[in-house]
Amino acid sequence: MSQRILITSPYYWPEIVGSAPYVTGVAEHLSQRGHAVTVVTAFPHYPAWQRDRSPLRASGERGGVRIRRRWLYVPSKQSALRRACYEASLLGGGLTALGKRDRPDVVIGFNFTGGLLAAAASALYHRPYGLVFHDLMGRAASQSGVEGGAGVARAVERMEVAISRRATRVGIIAEGFRTYLERGGVDHGRIQRLRTWSRFSDPSEDVSTARARLGWRPGDFVALHAGNMGHKQGLDNVLEAARLATSTGLRVVLAGDGNDRARLEASARARSVPTVPFLPLPAPGEYESMLPAADALILNQRGAVNEMALPSKLTAYFAAERPVVAAVSEHSETAHEIEAAGAGIVVTPDDPASLKEALLRIRDRPLDAARLGSQGREYANTVLAEKRVLAEYEVFANRLASAFYTKRPRGAASLHR
Numbered sequence: 354m355s356q357r358i359l360i361t362s363p364y365y366w367p368e369i370v371g372s373a374p375y376v377t378g379v380a381e382h383l384s385q386r387g388h389a390v391t392v393v394t395a396f397p398h399y400p401a402w403q404r405d406r407s408p409l410r411a412s413g414e415r416g417g418v419r420i421r422r423r424w425l426y427v428p429s430k431q432s433a434l435r436r437a438c439y440e441a442s443l444l445g446g447g448l449t450a451l452g453k454r455d456r457p458d459v460v461i462g463f464n465f466t467g468g469l470l471a472a473a474a475s476a477l478y479h480r481p482y483g484l485v486f487h488d489l490m491g492r493a494a495s496q497s498g499v500e501g502g503a504g505v506a507r508a509v510e511r512m513e514v515a516i517s518r519r520a521t522r523v524g525i526i527a528e529g530f531r532t533y534l535e536r537g538g539v540d541h542g543r544i545q546r547l548r549t550w551s552r553f554s555d556p557s558e559d560v561s562t563a564r565a566r567l568g569w570r571p572g573d574f575v576a577l578h579a580g581n582m583g584h585k586q587g588l589d590n591v592l593e594a595a596r597l598a599t600s601t602g603l604r605v606v607l608a609g610d611g612n613d614r615a616r617l618e619a620s621a622r623a624r625s626v627p628t629v630p631f632l633p634l635p636a637p638g639e640y641e642s643m644l645p646a647a648d649a650l651i652l653n654q655r656g657a658v659n660e661m662a663l664p665s666k667l668t669a670y671f672a673a674e675r676p677v678v679a680a681v682s683e684h685s686e687t688a689h690e691i692e693a694a695g696a697g698i699v700v701t702p703d704d705p706a707s708l709k710e711a712l713l714r715i716r717d718r719p720l721d722a723a724r725l726g727s728q729g730r731e732y733a734n735t736v737l738a739e740k741r742v743l744a745e746y747e748v749f750a751n752r753l754a755s756a757f758y759t760k761r762p763r764g765a766a767s768l769h770r
Contacts, residue, residue, distance in 0.1 A: 355387045356754050359457035359478075361470040363425075363443050365394040366415060369637060370580055370609070371665055372487045373399065375549050376463050377416075382743045383750060384417035391457070392418055393450040393470065395425040395443055400581045400634070402427055402612045410449070421450040431584060431612050440466050444473075451477055459483070459753040465490035465513055472516045483753045484517055485524035485547055488662035489533060514538060521756045524749055527663040527686040545749055549665050550742035551733035553672035556645065557638035563646035567606075567632075574716045575604045576678065577647035579640070580666040582611035587655035589620060590680055593705035594712070596626045603712055605651070608632040608643065644673035649715045649722070652679040654687060656702035663690060668737050671696050671729035676715050676722045680708045694736075696729030 360380050364373035376392070384390045396411070398404040409424045423446030428435035447470040460482040462471025468484045475482035490509050514537025517523050523539055524547035525531060531544055558566065569575050578591055588607065595605035607617070607629060614631065621629050635643055644650060650670045663686040670677050677697030681687045688699045698715070700707040715722050 354751065354754065355389070356458040356750065357389045357456070358383055358391070358750060359455075359460045359471075359474055360390060360392045360463070360467075361447060361460065361474065362392065362394050362463035362467040364399055364463075365392055365397075365420065368397050368399050369640075370400050370634065372463060374552055375487070375665065378550070378552070378739070378743065379461075379746045380418045381416035383747060386747060388750070390418045391421065391455065393421050393423075393447050395446065396422050398425065398427045400583070400612075401610045402429070402431075410446075423447060423450055428612075444469055448473060453477070456480070459750060461485060461750065461753070462516075464488060465509070468516045468520075469512070472519060481521040481753045481756055483522040483524065483749060484520045485526075485749075486530055487526050487549070487665070489513065489530060510537070521753050522749060524746075527690070529686045529689065545745075545752075547745055547749060548737060548742050549663070549668055550739040551668045551672045551737040552665075552739070553669055553733070554637045554641050556642040558642040560642075560646050563639075563642040567643070567646065569604070569646065573604045574602065574649075574712075575606055575647045576649045576651050576712045577606045577608060577643070578651040578653060579608045579634070579644060579669075580664070582607065582609050582614040582617060584613055585655060585658055585662070586611070586613070586653055587703065588613065588617055588653055590703055590705055590708060591651060591653050592617065592621050592624055592626055592629060594680075594708040595629045596624050597705055598709045598712070599626070599628070601709075601713060603709070603716065605629050605712075606632065606647070609634045641669070641673070644669060645675055647673075647675055649712055650675050650677050650697075651708075651712075652677055652681065652687060652691075653708070654679075654681045654685065654702060656682055658682060658685055658687075658702075663687060667691070668733060671733040671737065674726040674730040676725035677729065678708065678711045678715060680704070680711075694729050694732035695725065696732060697725050 362376045364371055366377040380390050380392050396404050396407045404427050411422045413420045425446055426438050426442035428439055443466045451474050456478045460471045460474045462468040463485050464487055471482040490513055517534050517539045523544050526549050582588055618631055671694055677691055679691055679699045680702045682702055691697045698711055700711045
């Protein structure tokens, strides 16, 4: 049954990290399956937290999906107030993209602001809406370390669970989100697990060519952190681990971008660890070449981060067939996913010595490293297989439509006019 589907999300193509590739993949998959899909989103700005000069609005099409973009405020520095202004601009801009004559059959909102916009669209069009959470904004506000975040966390949580209670269905990428939502009054039966799939393009280079291009010698043991560099990642822990490992020959590399990168680069200089290179986030193909070119992949989070998020880069880490060393809370969704995959080791967060020792242990036990990498790859190819996960998203959309159809008054118009 084909549907008219409206998707609302702050992030979308051409952004290549975070939620954007997954929202894009869902939208284009649903379009390929015969649904008429429209996406309301912002102009690209993540993870650099910068946007090019752009008009107030723009429209286009890609992969069979109609895309409507609106202007947004992008803060140069993070604080609770600036973040609130950012979220408000996303919501306000998105509301102007809702045309009354373009009534969808169902609405799907991604994350907090996409969810608020989906709830507004649902009220405007009198159609059901579903939410998909890749992270929990209420928890993020209190756990990420952003200035003033704890003060607004409670209000954000109230809004987050309120739109979730009203939603017809709620998708979660991690089981730990379920407890948070059920505690807020969301019915267990309306919550559906929707994973992020293993997103890994074909590498543009083989391992030896990539290492040579990056300046990594054959004998170097390279531990790579790739992706966002924000407050939540707490990457000072990685820099200090690199400083402690200076005499061991361990080489730590940070690749990516984010609102904390400039401060981290200054911190690396102050700690006298100039040997830690900061590389830009590579393009698709080069990214998939970089990950397996490393010997170990680092995932670091502040110790306060628990059930708020499951880093999207984990799926690429697993697919790269390299052991993951995660300095994260043992109670976090990240730790649970790594343990489920058998793809790495989890060490105490905010403890540079523990991270250093874990990386050296991986270096000194190549057979164990190979086993962990192989298990991660198998998990990526089975549990996180793209075809399998995207089929679940279509089930999610169909259940939204079915719920509306079964509840409509007798004699009411069909979903499809």
